[in-house]
Ligand SMILES: Cc1cc2nc3c(=O)[nH]c(=O)nc-3n(C[C@H](O)[C@H](O)[C@H](O)COP(=O)(O)OP(=O)(O)OC[C@H]3O[C@@H](n4cnc5c(N)ncnc54)[C@H](O)[C@@H]3O)c2cc1C
């Protein structure tokens with residue numbers, strides 16, 4: 001397939017980039033491995049789920065706009081390779097075969113995934129991510145368990161706890177790294193978003209009404225169980241996320257634990273392309289972009305959370321801006337006034353978003369809770385002790401840790417362990433900003449060899465005549 | 470769904486991972502290196518912990534929607 005613009009990711013950012021560019025006359029293909037557009041926050045609910053909240057409405061509206069547009073939506077399509085020759089080339093695995101999309105311009109809008117800092121027992125079935133729980137509840141209408149502990153940091157804590165209660169489930173406890181005072185301090189930045197303030201207040205009221213115990217400045221020390229989760233043990237932490245020595249522990253019976261420590265930009269594609277990246281205190285390593293969202297090479301734009309955690313409103317505006325920029329670069333006349341308006345909107349929405357991503361940040365001393373036996377790399381079962389041994393033997397960047405220990409070498413390609421491995425390395429190299437992320441390698445996501453081969457048949461291979469003896 | 474040859478009642482259209490969880494099936498596989506039990510974790514297609522055989526293909530259960538009679542096998546190559 002050949003188009004003017006290829007967009008990777010059909011979340012708020014990517015879908016809006018595609019719509020804006022198509023609106024200015026570009027032929028556009030948007031690629032996403034989900035069956036429907038919407039990304040994480042506007043993920044399409046299953047037909048059995050009836051919802052009428054703002055996110056559900058925004059998602060439905062976006063999917064309708066896409067449906068009636070000229071945008072070619074490659075759904076259920078996993079992009080596994082991106083390269084640039086004369087044009088951009090994106091290889092996607094779809095419906096059991098691989099196809100190539102070529103394009104003059106590219107928008108990368110791959111969003112973010114969740115950060116969960118490891119703790120003993122976090123690999124037990126029954127332990128899931130906090131953002132993961134939003135997917136279960138909002139898109140599938142399924143509870144994480146009979147009795148769920150909700151833990152971590154940021155606004156998803158109240159969202160998940162309140163959603164479980166609304167669905168008729170039981171929340172055994174809410175465990176928040178932040179203090180009450182930290183939350184109060186974040187309120188002024190939300191003044192421009194009364195909708196978010198009102199939602200937050202509603203969630204908290206629901207949690208209070210159900211008399212759910214809320215532990216501020218606490219963390220999960222350990223998840224307990226043999227084949228699956230049976231209990232969660234909590235302890236008090238200081239502002240840096242360090243366990244307070246001697247403080248009493250609390251054990252809570254639970255068959256589910258939803259825990260998350262913020263979001264990590266999914267830079268697999270931007271690292272594969274060897275773009276310039278920069279370190280940001282709240283979002284970590286992100287792909288660098290300028291005021292028009294252009295990346296560090298020509299005809300490439302970066303929209304949404306791949307360039308920094310900013311929430312749905314910012315992502316959607318950035319998507320439009322990137323789509324306009326691409327249209328302009330390919331010779332279509334896009335109104336400069338609209339771009340300026342979008343930039344002003346991004347700055348306005350950015351303030352509330354920055355406050356929320358600050359509440360979601362990982363606390364600096366959290367790696368202290370990872371005991372030597374705790375598995376850091378889930379895919380390859382690499383414990384902290386093995387990583388420390390590699391560092392003691394001289395490993396000084398993440399790639400070396402990977403080659404030494406296999407940490408980050410498994411099928412998730414370092415997405416689940418990267419943050420933890422980086423924070424173990426950080427004190428040895430002068431801080432997180434000195435720990436560059438893993439080198440990007442294809443495939444972007446695991447892809448089956450069958451899909452790559454497609455309808456290939458051995459009988460079709462031309463076999464040269466054997467060399468004379 | 471047919472899970473390892475057994476009938477499991479599931480809601481069509483939700484993800485196979487969500488349906489297994491709703492049916493109380495939490496342990497989906499064992500980790501290849503350490504042989505420890507694993508279940509769905511990220512539910513967004515990233516961690517690969519929910520990889521099982523669906524209609525004979527290795528798939529992420531959180532990315533595939535339930536349809537009538539869909540065959541799921543939790544007995545991967547490491548089960549026997
Ligand atoms: C699990 C989860 C739940 C969240 N829930 C909420 C919430 O309830 N409320 C809220 O305000 N915010 C939520 N967030 C924050 C959310 O990330 C943003 O609000 C918003 O979705 C960001 O938009 P985006 O377009 O930048 O990225 P996303 O919405 O993340 O979209 C990126 C898209 O790119 C696709 N993609 C990435 N790589 C590939 C590839 N190689 N091939 C094919 N497709 C690919 C992904 O499948 C995804 O659909 C959540 C985040 C996560 C991770």
Ligand code: FES
Nearest residue numbers: 510512516517531
């Ligand atoms: S639960 Fe992580 S990929 Fe399915």
